[in-house]
Amino acid sequence: MKILEYEAKKVLGESGITIPEGVLIRTPDELTAHLPSLPDNVVLKAQVDVGGRGKAGGVLMADKTNAVETAKDLFSRMIKNTPVKEVLVEERLDIIHEYYLSIAIDRSTRQVLILFADAGGVEIEKVAKEDPAAIRRASLPLIMHDVPAFMVRDLLGNAPKELGPVINRLYHVFVKKDALLAEINPLVTTPRGVIAADAKLIIDDNSLKRQGITVNRDLSDREREAERFGFSYVELEGTIGVIGNGAGLTMSTLDLIEYYGGRAANFLDVGGGAEQERVMNAVRLVSSVPSVKAIVVNLLGGITRCDEVAKGIISAGISQPVIVRLAGTNEEEGRKLLSDKGYQMPDTMEQVVKVAVEMTR
Ligand code: GDP
Ligand code: MN
Secondary structure, eight states, X not given: OEEOHHHXXXXXXXXXXXXXXXXXXXXXXXXXXXXXXXXXXXXXXXXXXXTTTIIIIIEEEEETTTHHHHHHHHHTOEETTEEOOOEEEXXXXXXXXXXXXXEEEETTTTEEEEEEESSOSTTHHHHHHHOGXXXXXXXXXXXXXXXXXXXXXXHHTTSOGXXXXXXXXXXXXXXXTTEEEEEEEEEEEETTEEEESOOEEEEOGGGTTTTTOOOOTTSOHHHHHHHHHTOEEEEOSSSEEEEESSHHHHHHHHHHHHHTTOOBSEEEEOOSXXXXXXXXXXXXXXXXXXXXXXXXXXXXXXXXXXXXXXXXXXXXXXXXXXXXXXXXXXHHHHHHHHHHTTOBOOSSHHHHHHHHHHHHO
């Protein structure tokens, strides 16, 4: 999950990295009360989760006399289709130079990858493309407590030594917060020392609980609902809804759909021992995806009882056709319930998928 700039800065601040003085506001009026304690020159930053925010008009300079007006302007903007609900108002830094620092997981080497560049700021993507050698790299295994001094030296090159401790502090944040990415761009030198002018932090979704984060804001309403029900759920782009039990069976259903030329709308594993209500919730959830034209239910009755599954499907009462493959415990009872209601139940998994693909063509 991505953390917004002001939250990320708070984390950096706690780790000993200097961050700008600032306040978070939710309306332009809130700024009025803060004005006396703010310096003459400020920068207003939309707290939106989009890349290239500055270039898209999400970072505005102001002084005390026009700060409230500027805040009104910023709150009225859409930054890359995202409305501005919170604005971070900070002291405007007297920047000597902008550097780039990021720490991420490199999946190919299974190590932590630290990147540093002398040319930080809003053009870093261009630098990466046109002059990749300008971005220095260092890798280390996650078991290291600190970034070794020789690595810090290599990363910094001729950049001021005072930037060194920030690399280590950001590394500590990265480890402690179970981050997938920790980035400071720009990390700036000022007459007052080194300051993190921007901050980005992505927490591994698998660690949210451990990190005390109860709501994953990056999830859609539907994905959040799926999480609440305890389903493994991933939204895809196709038209055929998929419900299975067990990741393997559900994945092979997706594969078959692709094989026969269809496109799956989702992956949903209801898990073992699915009762009527659980199946009903799954069917309704998948049915609520606007692109879904038909749903394939592929459930194997082990602990799961097929008659419970059938009742769940029927009680969901959805408008799209549901094509069902049921096998295992109480299969006869389940099939009878469904056939009485006119559901299609081809004999094999292949046939079930073929019917769904035909329907959605
Ligand atoms: P981003 O576009 O979302 O990465 O937003 P940043 O917070 O990185 O700001 C974009 C650019 O605005 C920075 O690279 C700086 O050049 C400039 N900027 C941001 N804060 C300040 C500041 O306090 N003082 C000055 N002079 N420039 C700033
Ligand atoms: Mn930035």
